[in-house]
Amino acid sequence: VPSAPPAGGAGRCPIDHSAMRAPNGCPVSARAADFDPFSDGYQQDPPDYVRWSREQEPVFYSPQLGYWVVTRYHDIKAIFRDNITFSPSIALEKITPTGPEANAVLASYEYGMSRTLVNEDEPAHMPRRRVLMEPFTPPELGHHEAMVRRLAREYVDRFIDDGRADLVDQMLWEVPLTVALHFLGVPEEDMDMLRQYSIAHTVNTWGRPKPEEQVAVAHAVGKFWQFAGKVLDKMRADPSGPGWMQYGIRMQKQHPEIVTDSYLHSMMMAGIVAAHETTANAAANAIKLLLQHREAWEDICADPSLIPNAVEECLRHNGSVAAWRRLATRDVRIGGVDIPAGAKLLIVTSSANHDERHFNDADFFDIRRENAGDQLTFGFGAHQCLGKDLARMELQIFLEEFSRRLPHMRLAEQAFSYVPNTSFRGPEHLWVEWDPAANPERRDRAVLSARAPVRIGDITRVDAYRTVKVESAVALTSDIVRLRLVAADGRPLPRWTPGAHIDVVCAVASGGIQDGGASSQDGAAAARPISRQYSLCGDPDARDAYEIAVLREPDGRGGSAWVHEYARAGALLRIRGPRNHFHFETDRGTVLLIAGGIGITPVSAMARRARALGLDYRLIYCGRSRASMALLDELTALHGERLQVYASDEGRRADFTALLATPCAETRVYACGPARMIDALTQACAHWPQDTLRVEHFTSALGKLDPSKEHAFEAVLASSGKSVQVRSDQTLLQALRDAHVEVRSDCEEGLCGSCEVRVLDGTIDHRDVVLTRAERESNTKMMSCCSRAAGKRVVLDL
Ligand code: HEM
Ligand code: FES
Missing domain, CATH: 1.10.630.10 (Cytochrome P450)
Structure with missing residues (x-):
């Protein structure tokens, strides 16, 4: 029965020639047939019990339950997102009909x-x-x-x-x-x-x-x-x-x-x-x-x-x-x-x-x-x-x-x-169990009065920092430094996957770089921090250290200069993550890896994985000159013939049009580098199957605004007369928060109704699925996470 496999090669119609068939006609795999959510395995540890499914068959029919079972994040979120196609009407139905x-x-x-x-x-x-x-x-x-x-x-x-x-x-x-x-x-x-x-x-x-x-x-x-x-x-x-x-x-x-x-x-x-x-x-x-x-x-x-x-x-x-x-x-x-x-x-x-x-x-x-x-x-x-x-x-x-x-x-x-x-x-x-003689309040009654403020509503991730120590800082080129970071408390760090990045908190205030921010955690917190994202290079399975390579960007906002200046051996840094928006799928036979300049960092991790898995891969690395290109020796030693270097000062430029002339359904292309390189690759891949080219995004692309299609507007807060400018690349909700105006939110996709604000003046371009048509037309309320001013100005009841 035809049922195209999703990314990962999983979910394909399972070829198990048992007599059992799902309602869509597909045969039921042996593991799907065994699935029993009332068994001890599921009761003790449900995610472990369906690990096989997450990895191999993320949507399957369970004959014992009479349900289709869905186990991957992306699919489940998509189901929650669409409550019309996926009705919640059975949420409280008896899963076992009674006699x-x-x-x-x-x-x-x-x-x-x-x-x-x-x-x-x-x-x-x-x-x-x-x-x-x-x-x-x-x-x-x-x-x-x-x-x-x-x-x-x-x-x-x-x-x-x-x-x-x-x-x-x-x-x-x-x-x-x-x-x-x-x-x-x-x-x-x-x-x-x-x-x-x-x-x-x-x-x-x-x-x-x-x-x-x-x-x-x-x-x-x-x-x-x-x-x-x-x-x-x-x-x-x-x-x-x-x-x-x-x-x-x-x-x-x-x-x-x-x-x-x-x-x-x-x-x-x-x-x-x-x-x-x-x-x-x-x-x-x-x-x-x-x-x-x-x-x-x-x-x-x-x-x-x-x-x-x-x-x-x-x-x-x-x-x-x-x-x-x-x-x-x-x-x-x-x-x-x-x-x-x-x-x-x-x-x-x-x-x-x-x-x-x-x-x-x-x-x-x-x-x-x-x-x-x-x-x-x-x-x-x-x-x-x-x-x-x-x-x-x-x-x-x-x-x-x-x-x-x-x-x-x-x-x-x-x-x-x-x-x-x-x-x-x-x-x-x-x-x-505990030893009551050691109860802290027996020694110090003050223990009873200590209070951490409860954070209701806002689960921003501000406290999710990890402190790491710079174990070594080595200059790879005149303007790239490679940092090896270990956990300050010596504990194992989370594993990561090729393409992942970390956020490094840089103690840079709007007025410029602050001194001493890297020397202690408190110091780093003292200046108004900005964070910068750096892809991880090195070995994804190593839990003892993270490695990043940082290019000093003279035109940047000071983050990279701060790292170069203060992230010396022994310094403490605060980081968040790792997080991956640039997943390396290994489901296709052939992989083309393309890096421009410092874009080599995530790509080098992918190349290492491709090599370890024995994939058919090629690594194309472009830069101004060999002297400016980080990790070259290491990459040459690891990848030999598979590495092709294009240094423009040697008169060698990669010809993406020629390279990608013939589409191949079995190939995926991963690229990270300057915008013009990505543009050239996008053009060169235009006639390839749609999802062939994968490029680095430091933030999730989901629900992202396209600034070229939006216009900026002003939101006036009626209670104070304060004016908040909403740029074309941000939502009203973001702009309000940047202006320290608290507005509640949950889904941030116009689905749930939490971020409603009252509108006193101005016409709204409604983009949610929450308000009724009459409410939209009344122009008295809007969902701040997604809807915008149709004109240049709105007045809000805030
Ligand atoms: C809905 C979980 C605590 C009231 C839900 C749903 C889940 C859930 C899974 C269905 C979501 C969906 O279909 O998308 C939990 C968990 C809780 C918790 C894990 C504790 C850790 C509470 C509490 C209350 C509550 C304390 C009330 C005071 C509700 C209501 C809904 C709901 C009213 C229905 C919302 C709607 O359909 O619009 N909860 N819940 N829950 N929960 Fe909770
Ligand atoms: Fe859910 Fe805006 S946060 S509709």
Whole structure:
């Protein structure tokens, strides 16, 4: 059955001549046939369980589940991005249909769970989401911070002198449940009962209960449903409270067609689970993970400013939602595989979070990971978790409390068990031990008052820096220096892949280079830093050092001059990354590698990999003169005949038109160098298959503005009269942030509705999918992440 292989050679129609066939007619591979998300393998470690799929068959049909399973980051994000083609309507459907007996039990409770937010289609969903969004905004969430801190403190007080605790049973289950009830406005009810109810809901929705269990689960779910109804009735009598449900009831009065009765009842029940179990599990996973990586734990104990990024990395590495669901509403192709309309999809977000194509050294647990916040544990786009910042707040406060009061706690010996289901994931128990005599607060009560500010809403990656030491700085040419950087704490560095770069923080202020910035971490932080991106050369698998080659650019903004001046042996630098936007795919037989000048750095790493893999490759290296070309000796020794050098002072220029005269589907071309070289290559490759030429992009090209097609405009802030200039190469959101105006954002692609600003004057060029046509035409609001002024000026209600 024809089904073109996607990049990587993976995903091809699996040639396994078993009798089993997927609904698209393709045979089912043996591993796909074996896939069982209720097995111990998936329960213990979902991303590891589907590693084979991520690598070889990223979209497959599972006959045991009756679902198509998707495991790569890019495919999953594309699915989240398009909630019309990929409907969320099955998100809360029972993954294991129940038998008649259990159904009768549910009916006896008049169980009628239907649409909430998470499983609602457009056009009903987005207006409802927007009407109900306010209580989730950072200023509103800020009101809950003291409550979360108080609860965390009280629960730790209860066991701090015991030396041993099951954190799940003694704290992590109840505190998020209490927070959830506060947030929703539900009186604190019998916690144990609610815990049983919500586990039953998980098993009912995402589990595979045996027929005899189904009846007991149905009773618990039915009771939960009735409990939700009663609480709601009480609230209706007096909806003045501060909770989200009361807010919903009040909104129902204003918008009865948007916030319906059935919605409120379903949301009451689903909301408790959404807010509670997810966060309880996330907290248990995070603490387990940090204690298993003792050095990371000690780092956050020593420096609590690392906590917000550590939370993101924990959610990425071992999040509490392992997989989510969508329904294909039309025939569609995902990852090169044709999927029929009506297909159910299990999108394994935990696998996406371990995808090497997006996360460098993906299995490595790295609390300084620069893009940890890209994790998909909260979903993405129109349905992205509304409660994520409440969850983040809780997780940050828990980690802060534990790292201050119990820095000496360790995991006790134990086997971890999980409630078998596809989606909600966290250990049922988490035993930790410590010596109470060593509790810091016994020596110093001040420990109890230390507070790291909770960062709500903004997960910018500012704290994700790593300090490295310049081990050596060697001049390669008169204006290129090669730096070998080792971790300042001597620990292994994350692996990287050819094409990756790091950001180096250069202590350059707008007034020019600052003195001494490289000599200490504090020094580097003191000047107003800019960062510069440098591709990694050297050996990608070496964890002991990174190597970069830096060209002094006289016309630059001072970053490279700063590196040349201050990055001497022994100096400390701050870096972010590695990150790769220039992936080296090794799926085609022949590789042409082309570098101009300092562009050799990423290309040299690719050449090394091509050689190691025994690929058929050629390396073309162009420069002004041999004397100006870095790494020449090394490259000659490594690549011999495969290297062709074109030095213009020798009268030799590469003729790209001749070189690329005959297209070849089996060849990929990778290039890094000056813009005119890339332009020439783009022209020379114009008649080649579309994705042949790959060039270096230091930032992700996705959603990038094309400045040649945009115009600059002015945004006036009504409250202050301040004027913000929005350049043609930036979004309104970026310009506002540069002007220190805080605007919330999530997807930054016009999908989710978080970045809305009110417009008082000016016509808008709307580019989102959030606003209705009437709203667009009213010209009173806009999504600041993507929409722009149609004219020269807008006045905003900011
Ligand atoms: C939606 C995960 C905490 C409320 C979602 C979705 C996921 C998720 C995967 C679906 C996303 C999509 O379809 O794109 C999590 C995780 C949490 C968490 C991992 C904790 C670590 C919370 C909390 C609340 C909450 C604390 C409420 C206070 C919601 C709501 C939606 C949602 C209302 C539906 C949004 C929509 O469809 O527009 N969450 N969640 N979640 N979550 Fe969470
Ligand atoms: Fe999602 Fe703008 S619409 S951030």
